[in-house]
Every structure is written in structure tokens, then in C-alpha cells.
Amino acid sequence: MGPKKTAAAVAGERKKEKVTLEMKKEIIWKHDGGMRVTDIAREYGRNPSTIGTILKMREKILATDAAKGVTRIVKNRPAVLEEVEKLLLIWIEEKQRAGDTVSEAVICEKAKALHADLIREQPGTSAEPEVFKASRGWFDRFKTRSGIHSVVRHGEAASSDVPAAEDFAAEFLELVKTEGYVPQQVFNCDETGLFWKRMPKRTFITQEESRLPGHKPMKDRLTLLFCANASGDLKIKPLLVYHSENPRAFKRHKIDKERLSVMWRSNSKAWVTRVLFVDWVNLAFGPAVKQYLLDNDLPLKALLLMDNAPAHPKGLEVDLLEEFSFINIMFLPPNTTPLLQPMDQQVIANFKKLYTKELFRRCFEVTDCTTITLREFWKDHFDIVTCLKMVNTAWKGISQRNLNCAWRSLWPDCVAPSDSDAPESTVVQDIVALGRTMGLEVTEEDVCELVEGHDDELTTVELVELQAEAAQEQASLEEEEATEERLSSERLRDICQKWKEVQTFADLHHHEKHVAHDAGNFYDTRVMSSFRELLKRRMKQQTMDRFLSKKQRVEKEPSLSGPPES
Numbered sequence: 001m002g003p004k005k006t007a008a009a010v011a012g013e014r015k016k017e018k019v020t021l022e023m024k025k026e027i028i029w030k031h032d033g034g035m036r037v038t039d040i041a042r043e044y045g046r047n048p049s050t051i052g053t054i055l056k057m058r059e060k061i062l063a064t065d066a067a068k069g070v071t072r073i074v075k076n077r078p079a080v081l082e083e084v085e086k087l088l089l090i091w092i093e094e095k096q097r098a099g100d101t102v103s104e105a106v107i108c109e110k111a112k113a114l115h116a117d118l119i120r121e122q123p124g125t126s127a128e129p130e131v132f133k134a135s136r137g138w139f140d141r142f143k144t145r146s147g148i149h150s151v152v153r154h155g156e157a158a159s160s161d162v163p164a165a166e167d168f169a170a171e172f173l174e175l176v177k178t179e180g181y182v183p184q185q186v187f188n189c190d191e192t193g194l195f196w197k198r199m200p201k202r203t204f205i206t207q208e209e210s211r212l213p214g215h216k217p218m219k220d221r222l223t224l225l226f227c228a229n230a231s232g233d234l235k236i237k238p239l240l241v242y243h244s245e246n247p248r249a250f251k252r253h254k255i256d257k258e259r260l261s262v263m264w265r266s267n268s269k270a271w272v273t274r275v276l277f278v279d280w281v282n283l284a285f286g287p288a289v290k291q292y293l294l295d296n297d298l299p300l301k302a303l304l305l306m307d308n309a310p311a312h313p314k315g316l317e318v319d320l321l322e323e324f325s326f327i328n329i330m331f332l333p334p335n336t337t338p339l340l341q342p343m344d345q346q347v348i349a350n351f352k353k354l355y356t357k358e359l360f361r362r363c364f365e366v367t368d369c370t371t372i373t374l375r376e377f378w379k380d381h382f383d384i385v386t387c388l389k390m391v392n393t394a395w396k397g398i399s400q401r402n403l404n405c406a407w408r409s410l411w412p413d414c415v416a417p418s419d420s421d422a423p424e425s426t427v428v429q430d431i432v433a434l435g436r437t438m439g440l441e442v443t444e445e446d447v448c449e450l451v452e453g454h455d456d457e458l459t460t461v462e463l464v465e466l467q468a469e470a471a472q473e474q475a476s477l478e479e480e481e482a483t484e485e486r487l488s489s490e491r492l493r494d495i496c497q498k499w500k501e502v503q504t505f506a507d508l509h510h511h512e513k514h515v516a517h518d519a520g521n522f523y524d525t526r527v528m529s530s531f532r533e534l535l536k537r538r539m540k541q542q543t544m545d546r547f548l549s550k551k552q553r554v555e556k557e558p559s560l561s562g563p564p565e566s
Contacts, residue, residue: 019046019050019054021061023044024054024057024061025061026145027040027044027051027054029145029146031051031055032082032085032086032146037051037052037055080115080118080122081115081132083118083464084111084114084115084118084132085111085142085145085146087114087460087463087464088107088110088111088114088142089146091110091114091463104139107139108134108138108139109134111132111134111142112133112134113460114460114463115132115134117460118460161333161334161335161336162339164333164334164335164336165333165336165339168333168336168340169340169410172305172410175303175330176303179303179328181303182298183229183230183407183411183414184230184233184234184292184293184296184298185229185293185298185299185301185302185303186229186302186303186305186411186414187227187228187229187230187236187285187289187302187304187305188304188341188342188343188406188407189225189285189304189343190225190226190227190306190337190341190343190344190348191223191224192223192224192226192348192351192352193221193222193224194221194222194223194224194352194391196384196387196390197220197378197382197387198450199359199378199450221243221270222240222241222242222243223241223270223272224238224240224241224391225239225240225272225280226348226351227285227304227343228347228403229403230404230411230414231400231404232399232401232403233400234288234289235395235403236284236285236288236289237262237263237284237288238261238262238263238391238395239262239263239265239272239276239277239280240262240263240264240388240391241265241266241267241271241272241276242264242265242266243266243268243269245266247383247384249383249384249385252383252385253385255385260388261391261392261395262388262391262392263279263280263284265280271311272309272311274310274311274312274313275530277311277313278316278319278525278529279525279526281304281316281319281324282319282320282321282324282521283521283522283525285304285327286320286321286323286324286327289302289324290324290326300326301326302327302328303329303330304327304329304330305330305332305341305342306329306330306332307331307332307337307341308331308332308334312331314331316329317329319529321521339409340409340410342406342410343406345406345407345408345409346402346406347398347403347406349451350398350402350427351394352451353431353451354393354394354397354398354427355390355394356447356450356451357394357427357431357434358390358393358394359390360435360438361434362386363377363378363434363438364434364437366381374438401416401418404416405418428444428447428448432444432447487534489538492531492535493535495531496528496531496535499524499528503524506519507520
């Protein structure tokens, strides 16, 4: 057996290969699976511009049959199967964002369901739809093409891992004891989706909307990130991610986003991304925690506990501003969030109940005190600005007791004693009573279904819409990468150094030091961090390239001790 080939050696060999139809299709599939143009170019030993040209000819290449006479003929894959795999990748990403681990069996079942839905939607489909078996061979090829990870190979993905939860709880308590953390210094954060205009299914508004074509307001979704400490006396400003940066309602109501009760951010999918999460940590979490610890004469140290969602980077400490280096990060193991994550212990569920109660209260108030009908209010007056007020009211309604009790499974000793563990309020009964007062047919089961429905997984139609948005986002990213290529590393390093000097100068000499400090931090996080990240990536890549190049030279050098004995 010969020596193992290096990545550089493999890329060199691939560069000598003729660019066949098979290779072009491989490149397209890898790009569709989320692989970056620069990474594909490196793997195939080609110029990024060559890869870009291939991708521009995507439709023509995929529609072409393999030429005769090639050693290995690649069958032209049906377009519907390609669409299934694209939607499947988005679905897997959604599951991973929720902290779920998916199994091979679950992925194959979802693939078959997506295939059936897409075939059904095609015009002129016969009564006997084409059967897609989602075989083991297909799964292995899909996994190779897409580079998916965090997949359980055999059996069903565990919904909760009790042994892992028990082990982690012991590890967490040991850390708390060793580091001397008190409940005021330990925090948990978690994201949740919110269909902010959704009403119970059996109400006439929901039934009317379901019959209308086009955009469905009840499917308008945003994502919220909530965070509080274990003692329950500090709630951090939530992060809210919506699909629009400047909704029309903001202009109509003259909204100043910096003065909102949430940290407002946007992207096409209304998802919390790594960039937005780091943004929130540096601009909302860090300053609030630091001020709270100083105000309460507590040691300047804190622990942030969170799940392993893709938006929560493992190396978060590196992205923290220097003044927040006192914050330590701890991750929950996969499949333990239903058992351990405090925000999952009736905090987020109670928020959604309180949000629904506030929605019904506003509906009742409008219909009782004005001539506006419920239908008119919901359609013409219930906008995203109203939603933000309701989010604020509901989050304020989460009590300190609720936040503190949420730690019972993980940290029982931090939960303050209470005379009663009875529910603090009858929120669901209040919602039902308000609904019936307005003539709506609503039961407690309807309300619970509505609350749980915010976490429903996306339908095939919604996945198709997300996939189209993802394609637009990818095109923008590639345009951004092309711009980055024109910036030299030396120029980047120089600019970053000059910015550091400007920030230091302003902090020392500005007559309103806190204004300079806050403005500097904001600009540093929102603008300069992207340039630092780009420089860091380049330095890392240069180090890797030097390592591979050196290793390749060493392998090519003849041995001084002569040939090995046979």
C-alpha cells in the first residue's frame, strides 16, 4: 500500500483530468448542497471562474445525457429528484436549528413524502404517481453529494437522551460548584418561531383565509430569541428576526428600530444565523449582564447555557468583544433540550399562551369599544407593530417564579421555595372566555393546538418558497465573495489596525465617553467584525496551504537512507 495522498496532491491529480459531463454534474450537485464555490474550486483543482461558468450552464448540463463511450455513464437524474434533495436539505437544516438529530430512516421517509407532493403538483399527473423508494443507495449518494452531518445511521433519532442528560446535569453542577457561580450569573437562551397572525383553526377568520389564493398572513413567521438568568430577575432584550428589514408599518407608525423592546434584525428566512446571534451577544446580552453584575455587586463572571443549534457557534468566545471576556459558554448535548433546557420548561410555551391572550384581549377591546369588526381589525389594523407591542406584553408577563422554576430539572438547589406549585394563572381559560365573548368557537384544546402549532414543521409548499429565497441568498453571497477577492490581506490588516487606533482614541478623548464607547462597540460589531472574520479566514487558509505545500515537498524528497528493504 502506497503513502496516503494529501489534499493538495489529490487536487493536483484532479486538475489534470478532463472536465467531463460527469464532473460538471458533480460540481453542480455539490454547489446545490451548500458547498462554496471557492471550496469546490480547491477540491477539483480548478479556477473559481471555471466553476462559476459551469454553474451558469446548470440547466443545460443537467438536461444533457452522458456522452457515449465514457467509462462510467451517469444517468440523467430527474428534475423532480433534484428538487426533492434541495427541499430535503432545507428541512434538515430546520430540524437541526431546533436542536433535533435526524436519522436515516426519518430522512428517507421525508424524501418520499416530498417526492409524492411534488409529483402530485405537476400538471397532467396520472392517477398512478411515480414511485420513489428512497433506498439505502440513494441515501448514501445524497449524503455524499450534500455533505450532511449529524445524522443517526441506524434506528430512529432519539427524542430525548436520558443518560446523556443525567451525565450533563452532573457535569453542569460540578462546574457551578467549582467556579462558584450563583443563580444570578447563570443564563439560558433559546429560539422559537412565532406565526404572529395565527388564530385557532376553527375560527371563521382562519377558515376564510384557507380558501383564499396567494399569500397567507397566518403563515407569516418570525423568530424570537429569549434569554434570562436562573434567579429569574434579569430578562435580556429579545432578538427578533423577521423577513423584512423595514416593513411598511414601520414607516406608517414612524418606528425607530433602536428604541424597540426587541433587537430587530432581518433575513429572507427569518432565521437566527451565527452572525445575528453574535451580534445579539455583543450588543444586547453582554452589556446587560455586565451592568447587572456591577449594579448588584456580583463578581464579573457569567455562564451562558445553550443548545447546539447551527446558529450557536462553538467558538463563540473568540467572537466576543474584549470587555465581555468574562462570559463563558456551555453547550447542552444533542437530544437533551426537552429534558434540561430551562427555556423549554414551560417558559416559551407560557410566552405563546400570553401572546395569544393579548391577541384576543386586543380583538375584544377593538370590537367592544369601536365600530371596527373583528374581520376588519385582523385584516387592516393588526400589523407587525401591533405584534411587537404584544410580544413585549407577553414577555413582561413571564414571571420571575416561572423563570426560576424552569431550572428545577438541571439545578434544583437554585429554585426558590414556594408555598404552592399551582399554576400562576389560568391563561388558557382566559383566552377561551375572551373568544366566546366575541362569538368565536374556541376550546382549551384549540388554544393548546395553536400554541404547539408554532413549532410545526414546514410544508412542502413552504419549503419550496424557502428554497427559492435560499437560491437568491446564495447568489448574493457569491457576489460578496467576488468583492472580497479584490481586497488584499495587507489592506484588510491595515484597516483593522487603524480602526482599533480610532476606537482607542475616541474612548480616551471624547467628552462623552459612554457615547463613544457604545457607538464604537456598535460599529465594531456591525461593520468591522466582518472584515476581521474575512482576514481570520484568509490567515487560516494560508496556514493550511503552507502546511500542505511543505508536507508535499517532504514527501517528494528522496530518502537519504536508501530504499526500504523488501
